[in-house]
Amino acid sequence: MKALAKQTGVSFGGFIMVLALLGGLAIFSMKLIPAYMENGKVQKAFDAIVRDPAMQSASIAEIKDSFYKRAITMDSVTGVTMDDLVISKEGGALALSASYSKKIPLAGNVSLLIEFNPSAPK
Secondary structure: OOOOOOOOOOOOOHHHHHHHHHHHHHHHHHHHHHHHHHHHHHHHHHHHHOOOOOHHOOOHHHHHHHHHHHHHHHHHOOOOOHHHHEEEEEEOOEEEOOOOOEEEEEEEOOEEEEEHHHHHHH
């Protein structure tokens, strides 16, 4: 008589554990992606302002107004306020930066705090 070959594979319990892990990672990712997308919109607005020749000689109020129109009005950015903007002239060239944090509730009383520091030019 031949011995039966031993079956190998994932048990039902192992399969459920893998599904739970993948589900948790998917939920975690779905909560984080909007924060990173918003940071990308802020970075895009910074880059556009710095590349705009009219903004090189603009006042601080005009630069803040331009950021407001580009990011907050058009792209619905809510994480950055006008007070978070740092505007400077480095070697005669305009430089923008901001430092802000985003608190993301995960589950129950557990939250994740992410700090963003977009700047242009990089």
